[in-house]
Amino acid sequence: MIDFEPTEEQALMVTAVSQLASKLRERIRQTERDHGLPAELRLAAFEMGLGGGVAVPESHGGAGLGLVTAVLLDETLAVGDPAAPFALGGPGALAGALHELGTPAQASEWLGKLSSADRCGAVAWSEPRAHATRAGFCTTATRSGDDWVLSGVKAFVLNADRADAFVVFAQVDEAAGWAGIGAFIVERAATGLTVGERKVTLGLDAVGAFDLKLDGVKVGPAARLAGGEDFCRSALRFFVKEALKVSARAVGLSQAAFDASLEYVTNRRAFGKPIGHFQAVAFTLADRAMDLEAARHMVRRSASLWDAAATGAASERDALLASAQAVSMSLEGAMRAGDDAVQLHGGAGFMRDYPVEKYMRDAKQLGLCSMTKEQADQLGAAVALGVALDPAVVLPTPDLQAVFT
Amino acid sequence: MTIEFTLTKRQEELRSAIGSLARNVIRPQSLGWDRAHGIPEEFLLRFTQMAASMGGTAGAWGVQGLGATGEEASESAEKKKKSGGAMVSTVVAAEELATGDPALLLCLPGPGLGGPPVRGSGTPEQRERFFSVFKDMSAGLKWGAYALTEPGAGSDVAGIRTSCRKEGREWVLNGRKCYITNGARASWNVVFATIDPSLGRAGHRAFVVEKGTPGFSVGKIEDKMGLRASETAELVLEDCRVPEENLLGGEEKYQTKEGFLTAMKTFDNTRPLVAAMAIGIGRAAYEHAVDFVKERYVLSRPIPRYAAIAERLARVGRDLAAARILTLRAAWLADREIANAKEASMAKAAGGQAAIKACMEAIEICGAHGAVAEDQQLLEKWFRDIKVYDIFEGTGQIQRIVISKRLMPDLRSF
Known part of the structure; x- marks a missing residue:
């Protein structure tokens, strides 16, 4: 039946994470300057179970709490600081990659190894540029006896500086284009692996983005992630699931931007009354409230469809369509929320005394993490039209738009 | 309690049955009804009987079906769990039905929008008297209607000028009402009037004015852009003498501001319903465009021209999904008897806009075919039908005023 209410257990977790979010909010500028979360808050988040494995099944070494719980917690945390969910300790995005692409044994092993507030995992997908003559990655994985040798440059890898292990995507079959890609677990200490300089980014300063250079990095056969029956699927x-978590963070950001705007327009007076009491301002606020409500529940609905799909109670097609729509809606909504928050603050919004300019910058960068709204729209259309899900169109390939992972 | 968005088995059956009826039986006739400015009574009768035999929940058949018997739609918690919620079922059904023809929903016999104020404010005797009209329609269909809007007062409901004064045991009404759905054929209209315009809302009175009351007459029947199969009438009250028993709720009801609240309370439940209907029309246009594109293009390759069309389709689908979830939320709150004025207005504002965009985009995507070709004329009709969904039951701007006031409780007026 239709129900919008979290379980009691979820509500308790949300309350706890919400308290942590308040602390994050208080030091949002310091976190930004320090390029990372304070150790004690990272530890507090880790102890609450945050850090990547919330939705991963217990069979794969995760908490098995489902994607609905994951998006509820990410949304709540992001209200405090939209960058925080990216900067936690624990396996992070690597957890989801291992869940979908690895065996239960591979996933359990690495989720276990990375289960610490001081450890971290990362995913290396994007590349600096698209291949000039064919589809697929420039980075290659070639056979050397039983081993694999990885060579190339990956880009926009979040947390590469502190990551202990990476999931690296590379071309294993050059002739097969996007259908010929594969993935490997690569340890930080591997010979030939170097992390580039930290990039200066628009937003999300609490998390760093880096190039990852692989110069003949050799990994054993056990490092390959088979990717189930259909690797690209x-x-x-x-x-898509990672993008839903990013979307939940976008919803949290929108909520924070909305709250700041509401407070400002209620207190700021002009022409003898609060500026919120002018229609142009009030209607803007009403529109953002509508975006926010719609995006929030679209994200939660999509997550619930994935949880249901895991037990066969919903179709993957429905989950994909709902997710594509939720991602598009929430990323666009966050950008509008950030933009309007600055606009409603007027000149004050441009100053770093207020948090809204950060929300606006963070919103733009959130829209480039895991999946862009343009890619979500292409995925949504492909599912709605019932055409084959061509990896070149529905995956966030560097051919179209590179993404942060 | 757990976050989930699947319908109950029963709701799913209802949705599927209504959907197939809408698209296989209703849609093929809808252009004809549009051109004939009405739906034949035989069809309405047959449809009503069929709906009853399919045994939907109390409200599952859209606006007119809402409490057609005048009974309260409230359910016990246990029953609610089993049914999935009466209001949720209603919006799900209304969306499906609207994919067939939105005008049909407005034409269905029953008390219509007149139902909620009679049910909410009427005395037990009044409820019995006015709802009993609909108990037996074998000799002819019966309608009720809701007459609030005037030539000089639309969104500003508090500004109505139709006057009423007590003379002996009667009330004498003078004024004009306009844009009244089913107003001419209604057995009775709930008419809002004022004892003194300077009193504002406190001066409002609501009457049940029966057909044939001396001084009550029908003015012109409107010639509209869309929803042409639905009757929209002007009502004229010239020294219209209404018995005192027809003052809704009796005299004591009006010692407070409740008269105006009677008018407004009607909307908290009808706005999600209207949103659902709008989404149904938008969905029909969207699905039409999807089918059109599927036949004409191969969209499996990233050719920019196709990607642009794909993106537009995706956004139409997305915005309809956004409006749908706001509508479900407003309905879900109503089922739990939680105040939902803000959410109902969000649903209405988002639904109207998303559906208008869907119809416009569908026409553009289909190109000239969308406006002229014989087999595409439903698209042209939906485009005409949809505009009013951002106007009636409160314009998009009025919805934003409602939302603003809920966001900023100290905001009284602009």
Whole structure:
């Protein structure tokens, strides 16, 4: 039946994470300057179970709490600081990649190894540019006896500086284009792996983005992630579920921007009354409230469809369509929320005394993490039209738009 | 309690049955009804009987079906769990039915929008008297209607000028009402009037004015852009003498501001319903465009021209999904008897806009075919039908005023 209410257990977790979010909110500028979360808050988040494995099944070494719980917690945390969910300790995005692409044993092993507030995982997908002559990655994985040798450059890898392990995507069959890609677990200490300089980014300063150079990095046969029956389909599931978590963070950001705007227009007076009491301002606020409500429940609905799909109670097609729509809506909504928040603050919004300019910058960068709204729209159309899900169109390939992972 | 968005088995059956009826039986006739400015009574009768035999929940058949018997739609918690919620079922059904023809929903016999104020404010005797009209329609269909809007007062409901004064045991009404759905054929209209315009809302009175009351007459029947199969009438009250028993709720009801509240309370439940109907029309246009594109293009490759069309389709689908979830939320709150004025207005504002966009985009995507070709004329009709969904039951701007006031409780007026 239709129900919008979280379980009691979820509500308790949300309350706890919400308290942590308040602390994050208080030091949002310091976190930004320090390029990372304070150790004690990262530890507090880790102890609450945050850090990547919330939705991963217990069979794969995760908490098995489902994607609905994951998006509820990410949304709540992001209200405090939209960058925080990216900067936690624990396996992070790597958890989802191992869940979808690896075996239960591979996932359990690495989720276990990375289960610490001081450890971290990362995913290396994007590349600096598209291949000039064919589809697929420039980075290659070639056989060397039983081993694999990885060579190339990956880009826009979040947390590469502190990551202990990476899931690296590379071309295993050059002739097969996007259908010929594969993924490997690569340890930080591997010979030939170097992390580039930290990029100066528009927003999300609490998390760093880096190039990852692979110069003949050798990994054993056990490092390869088979990707189930259809590698690209598994990769798509990873990206879509990860994008839903990013969307939940976008909803949290929108809520924070909305709250700041409401407070400002209620207190700021002009022409003898609060500026919120002018229609142009009030209607803007009403529109953002509508976006926010719609995006929030679309994200939760999509997550519930994935949880249901895991037991066969919903179709993957429905989950993909709902997710594509939710991602598009929430990323666009967050950008509007950030933009309007600055606009409603007027000149004050441009100053770093208020948090809204950060929300606006963060919103733009959130829209480039895991999946862009343009990619979500292409995915949504492909599912709605019932055409084959061509990896070149529905995966966030560097051919179209590179993404942060 | 758990976050989930699947319909109950029963709701799913209802949705599927209504959907197939809408698209296989209703849609093929809808252009004809549009051109004939009405739906034949035989069809309405047959449809009503069929709906009853399919045994939907009390409200599952859209606006006119809402409490057609005048009974309260409230359910016990246990029953609610089993049914999935009466209001949720209603919006699900209304969306499906509207994919067939939105005008049909407005034409269905029953008390219509007149139902909620009679049910909410009428005395037990009044409820019995006015709802009993609909108990037996074998000799002819019967309608009720809701007459609030005037030539000089639309959104500003408090500004109505139709006057009423007590003379002996009668009330004498003078004024004009306009844009009244089913107003001419209604057995009775709930008419809002004022004892003194300077009193504002406190001066409002609501009457049940029966057909044939001396001084009551029908003015012109409107010639509209869309929803042409639905009757929209002007009502004229010239020294119209209404018995005192027809003052809704009796005299004591009006010692407070409740007269105006009677008018407004009607909307908290009808706005999600209207939103659902709008989404149904928008969905019909969207699905039409999807089918059109499927036949004409191969969209499996990233050719920019196709990607642009794909993106537009995706956004139409997305915005309809956004409006649908706002509508479900407003309905879900109503089922739990939680105040939902803000959410109902969000649903209405989002639904109207998303559906208008859907119809416009569908026409553009289909190109000239969308406006002229014989087999595409439903699209042209939906485009005409949909505009009013951002106007009636409160314009998009009025919805934003409602939302603003809920966001900023100290905001009284602009």
